Amino acid sequence: MVTIYDIAAQAGVSAMTVSRVINNTGKISDKTRAKVQRVMDELNYVPNHMARSLVLQQSKLLFLLITDITNPFYTTLARGAEDAAKKSGYRLLFGNSDESSQKEKDYIDTILSTRADGVLIAPASDSSLPHLESLRRHNVPFVLLDREVPGMGSDVVLGDTKEGARKLVDHLISLGHRRIALINGLPTISSARLRLEGFREALKLGDLAYDEQYVLESAFEPKSDLSDIESWLDSMDPAPTAIVAGNNVLAVEVIRTLHARGLRVPDDLSVVGFDDLGPYSEIDPFLTVIAQQAYQFGYLGMQMLIERIEERGAAAQPWRRVVLPAELVVRRSVAKLPE
Amino acid sequence: MVTIYDIAAQAGVSAMTVSRVINNTGKISDKTRAKVQRVMDELNYVPNHMARSLVLQQSKLLFLLITDITNPFYTTLARGAEDAAKKSGYRLLFGNSDESSQKEKDYIDTILSTRADGVLIAPASDSSLPHLESLRRHNVPFVLLDREVPGMGSDVVLGDTKEGARKLVDHLISLGHRRIALINGLPTISSARLRLEGFREALKLGDLAYDEQYVLESAFEPKSDLSDIESWLDSMDPAPTAIVAGNNVLAVEVIRTLHARGLRVPDDLSVVGFDDLGPYSEIDPFLTVIAQQAYQFGYLGMQMLIERIEERGAAAQPWRRVVLPAELVVRRSVAKLPE
DNA sequence: TAAAAAAATGTTACCGATAACATCAAAGTA
DNA sequence: TACTTTGATGTTATCGGTAACATTTTTTTA
Numbered sequence: 001m002v003t004i005y006d007i008a009a010q011a012g013v014s015a016m017t018v019s020r021v022i023n024n025t026g027k028i029s030d031k032t033r034a035k036v037q038r039v040m041d042e043l044n045y046v047p048n049h050m051a052r053s054l055v056l057q058q059s060k061l062l063f064l065l066i067t068d069i070t071n072p073f074y075t076t077l078a079r080g081a082e083d084a085a086k087k088s089g090y091r092l093l094f095g096n097s098d099e100s101s102q103k104e105k106d107y108i109d110t111i112l113s114t115r116a117d118g119v120l121i122a123p124a125s126d127s128s129l130p131h132l133e134s135l136r137r138h139n140v141p142f143v144l145l146d147r148e149v150p151g152m153g154s155d156v157v158l159g160d161t162k163e164g165a166r167k168l169v170d171h172l173i174s175l176g177h178r179r180i181a182l183i184n185g186l187p188t189i190s191s192a193r194l195r196l197e198g199f200r201e202a203l204k205l206g207d208l209a210y211d212e213q214y215v216l217e218s219a220f221e222p223k224s225d226l227s228d229i230e231s232w233l234d235s236m237d238p239a240p241t242a243i244v245a246g247n248n249v250l251a252v253e254v255i256r257t258l259h260a261r262g263l264r265v266p267d268d269l270s271v272v273g274f275d276d277l278g279p280y281s282e283i284d285p286f287l288t289v290i291a292q293q294a295y296q297f298g299y300l301g302m303q304m305l306i307e308r309i310e311e312r313g314a315a316a317q318p319w320r321r322v323v324l325p326a327e328l329v330v331r332r333s334v335a336k337l338p339e
Numbered sequence: 340m341v342t343i344y345d346i347a348a349q350a351g352v353s354a355m356t357v358s359r360v361i362n363n364t365g366k367i368s369d370k371t372r373a374k375v376q377r378v379m380d381e382l383n384y385v386p387n388h389m390a391r392s393l394v395l396q397q398s399k400l401l402f403l404l405i406t407d408i409t410n411p412f413y414t415t416l417a418r419g420a421e422d423a424a425k426k427s428g429y430r431l432l433f434g435n436s437d438e439s440s441q442k443e444k445d446y447i448d449t450i451l452s453t454r455a456d457g458v459l460i461a462p463a464s465d466s467s468l469p470h471l472e473s474l475r476r477h478n479v480p481f482v483l484l485d486r487e488v489p490g491m492g493s494d495v496v497l498g499d500t501k502e503g504a505r506k507l508v509d510h511l512i513s514l515g516h517r518r519i520a521l522i523n524g525l526p527t528i529s530s531a532r533l534r535l536e537g538f539r540e541a542l543k544l545g546d547l548a549y550d551e552q553y554v555l556e557s558a559f560e561p562k563s564d565l566s567d568i569e570s571w572l573d574s575m576d577p578a579p580t581a582i583v584a585g586n587n588v589l590a591v592e593v594i595r596t597l598h599a600r601g602l603r604v605p606d607d608l609s610v611v612g613f614d615d616l617g618p619y620s621e622i623d624p625f626l627t628v629i630a631q632q633a634y635q636f637g638y639l640g641m642q643m644l645i646e647r648i649e650e651r652g653a654a655a656q657p658w659r660r661v662v663l664p665a666e667l668v669v670r671r672s673v674a675k676l677p678e
Numbered sequence: 679t680a681a682a683a684a685a686a687t688g689t690t691a692c693c694g695a696t697a698a699c700a701t702c703a704a705a706g707t708a
Numbered sequence: 709t710a711c712t713t714t715g716a717t718g719t720t721a722t723c724g725g726t727a728a729c730a731t732t733t734t735t736t737t738a
Contacts, residue, residue: 001454001477003694014718019696027715044476049452050389050398051694054723059389069417069433070617075409082435091449094408094433096421110430113388115340137383138340255622278409279587280619283594283626342724353688358726366685390724393693 002043011039022047053115062090062305063111064298065104065121069096071249072278073294074122077145080298081120088306090117099219101127112138118305120298122146125188141308143301148190155308157301157322161191161274164290164326165198165244166205168272171288171328172242173206176337177270181214181240183229183250192217195246195274214240218250229257241337242270248277251287266335276329288331293324300324341382350378361386392454401429401644402450403637404443404460405484408435410588411617412633413461416484419637420459427645429456438558440466451477457644459637461485464527480647482640487529494647496640496661500530500613503629503665504537504583505544507611510627510667511581512545515676516609520553520579522568522589531556534585534613553579557589568596580676581609587616590626605674615668624670632663639663 004018011018013032020026021036039045053059064081066074078094085092095111097104104124108131111119119135119142121128132152135142144156172180182199185192200210216232233239245251251273255265265271272288281287300322311317343357350357352371359365360375378384392398403420405413417433424431434450436443443463447470450458458474458481460467471491474481483495511519521538524531539549555571572578584590590612594604604610611627620626639661650656 001694005694015694016696016719017717020717023696025696027717029716032716044473046448046451046477048393048454048694049449050393050454051723052696054387054389054393054694054725055696057723069408070411070414072409072617075414078408078435094435096417096433109385110388112385115387115389134383138385252619252622259622277619277622278411278617279591280616280623283591283598283616284623286623340724344724354724355689355726356687359687362726364726366687368686371686387724390693391726393695393724394726396693 001048002045003048004045006043007036007039007045010043011036057115058117059115060090061114061116062092062302063095063107063114063116063119063121064092065095065097065107065111065119067097067099067104067122067124068249069094069098071247071275073248073275073292075278076294077122077298080295080300081302082298084299084302084306090306092302097124099124101125101131104128105131108134111135112140116140118142118309120145120301120305123149125186126150126190127188141305141312143305143308145297145301146191150190153319155301155304155320157297157304157324159191159292159297160323160326161194162198162201164274164292164328165195166202167326167328168244168274168288168290169199169202169206171330172244172270172272172334173202173208175270175334177242177334178208179214179238179240179242180208181216181236181243182246183216183218183232183243183254184246185250186217186219192246195244199244213237226253226257229253233257233261240269242272242334245271245273248273248275248289251289252277255287266333270334272334285331287333289329290326291329292326296324340387341384342387343384345382346375346378346384349382350375396454398454398456399429400453400455401431401641402434402446402453402455402458402460403431404434404436404446404450404458406436406438406443406461406463407588408433408437410586410614412587412614412631415617415633416461416637419634419639420641421637423638423641423645429645431641436463438463440464440470443467444470447473450474451479455479457481457648459484459640459644462488464525465489465529466527480644480651482644482647484636484640485530489529492658494640494643494659496636496643496663498530498631498636499662499665500533501537501540503613503631503667504534505541506665506667507583507613507627507629508538508541508545510669511583511609511611511673512541512547514609514673515678516581516673517547518553518577518579518581519547520555520575520582521585522555522557522571522582522593523585524589525556525558531585534583538583552576565592565596568592572596572600579608581611581673584610584612587612587614587628590628591616594626605672609673611673626672627670628668629665630668631665635663 004015007018008015018036020028021033062085064078068074082092095107101124121142122145126149129149129151132149144154148156184195187193203210213236243254245254255271263269274290276289276291343354346357347354357375359367360372401424403417407413421431434446436446440463460481461484465488468488468490471488483493487495523534526532542549552575582593584593594610597604602608613629615628615630
């Protein structure tokens with residue numbers, strides 16, 4: 001690999017002069033600059049970022065850690081984060097924790113040892129706490145996305161999840177549904193807890209009793225084994241007329257299971273969910289959902305992160321909490337029940 | 340940040356001894372090892388990967404560069420690459436070029452200056468050639484995915500695209516279609532060229548004439564402006580009875596456009612495409628497609644990359660070319676025409 | 679018990695860059 | 709002309725690790 005020393009030797013100057021040309025610092029005569037520049041081009045010089053970060057103690061590298069790279073919510077979010085990072089001259093790398101606390105830990109280790117300047121992270125669950133503590137301890141700024149972790153203060157971008165759940169249930173009630181079920185993420189995830197809260201509140205406001213048998217808590221990630229959904233569907237008595245799914249993955253699993261049983265949505269059972277299904281939603285606007293501003297999650301989160309990084313040393317600002325609105329998008333997956 | 344020198348001082352040994360404990364190299368007494376280990380735990384030591392890579396001249400870092408992070412084909416591929424990388428003890432970072440040659444170049448620069456050990460890359464187009472030359476010049480092994488770049492020999496994992504296109508057209512012909520249109524990616528992308536070839540061959544075999552007006556070459560990425568699709572649809576005379584879309588993004592765009600015009604698929608026009616639409620194809624198996632083994636693209640490509648990296652120095656092996664099969668998945672988006 | 683071998687640990691130099699300071703020449707000023 | 713200032717460049721130390729070699733301690737063997 002070509003180094004500044006190779007350039008320096010070839011151009012007949014010192015390494016420091018080469019460094020000055022590269023970074024456009026200090027004073028250099030035009031003649032020297034031109035000569036150095038020419039040699040760099042000739043030898044295809046590429047700066048070694050690691051050597052540079054080592055001495056500068058900053059990498060201009062940011063990480064985005066998401067929990068499911070195949071989930072359109074997160075990939076759209078990634079686009080937003082990318083755009084915001086680029087605008088401020090940072091490079092962005094992605095990691096995918098797959099909803100696994102262990103994988104998340106591995107990525108955090110990578111991030112720490114890569115000496116990233118900051119991290120945008122959608123935590124796997126409450127058990128991410130030690131990972132976040134590790135980041136905090138090592139003084140790596142981070143911003144949480146979509147989920148909070150109790151016990152860890154930080155900047156965070158959230159969706160108005162509780163309100164979203166309420167809107168979904170209200171919508172169902174307004175169409176005559178009275179037996180409404182919820183398949184939710186695990187209660188170790190803050191957003192799942194909020195969905196349940198919103199769900200219960202809306203029931204109460206609608207004068208409907210909360211019945212535990214109508215609630216299933218299941219992992220957010222796609223699994224091959226759908227038997228818990230199966231048995232849950234069997235167990236409810238009387239059967240619900242509508243199911244609220246805690247996220248898009250669960251919505252898909254539920255609909256798949258229903259289809260496998262020969263049940264049609266919404267004719268036999270209504271289904272609503274959180275977050276869009278990506279391009280698919282566009283060709284066949286089928287599923288009624290709470291749409292979240294995925295791109296904004298990434299964009300705003302990244303802005304907040306960069307502000308934190310650049311204010312470093314300044315008096316610490318209080319944590320910021322951005323809550324993005326949740327919009328009900330009515331499509332065709334809910335039946336209107338006869339009164 | 341805590342360094343090995345801090346550990347060394349605290350533990351009353353030399354930095355080298357700490358290094359030996361970390362890497363489990365050389366000979367160390369159990370007592371010393373335990374002591375050093377304890378101090379590392381106490382101080383929450385995290386190795387500085389950059390310092391280490393600087394001296395070792397290798398980073399154990401790999402990159403995956405894809406062209407569209409919101410495309411399920413690539414995210415599924417990413418999963419495969421991730422799994423294969425982890426199995427061999429490499430860390431994997433993602434980059435997203437967004438089908439843009441410029442963004443791709445920026446990522447290549449990042450990759451070069453980060454001194455990654457290797458790159459898995461889905462090139463944006465033939466104009467990626469200089470970027471690949473740059474990698475080659477700097478001796479960074481890479482494997483191409485899904486697309487080849489003329490003039491650049493390398494390992495590559497491809498889909499059997501031409502055969503795929505043929506199968507789609509055959510399928511349409513067998514259902515009575517005679518006027519078949521193709522909306523394809525730009526001809527600067529190898530896979531788009533192959534699709535066109537397969538398309539033409541299948542027409543010929545089916546005794547159908549190739550008519551240029553039925554072919555539109557458009558960018559693969561989603562755009563807000565659909566006017567070229569609009570005018571193309573208007574221009575064809577007589578109108579086709581079926582449209583082959585070159586990838587999933589284009590399929591979605593076409594269907595969206597048709598819906599906007601009040602046309603139904605497949606009742607008014609049949610549409611087929613390449614690559615699935617992610618998990619969501621499952622809730623409503625609608626679009627007939629050529630399904631590619633996205634996960635395998637990533638997994639096999641990563642394996643080949645790692646083999647290249649680790650054989651370095653050994654006699655160079657000839658380039659390998661893996662072609663993965665393309666399977667026709669028949670669903671509901673094609674109408675059977677009366678003879 | 680002295681010499682040789684093995685085990686445990688330390689010292690030095692270097693990876694590729696930059697900050698801080700040092701030097702030297704040309705230009706400006708008294 | 710001597711003296712300061714400014715501009716252009718070089719030297720040295722350092723970031724956090726590890727390889728290669730050096731040294732010291734312990735164990736084995738003749």
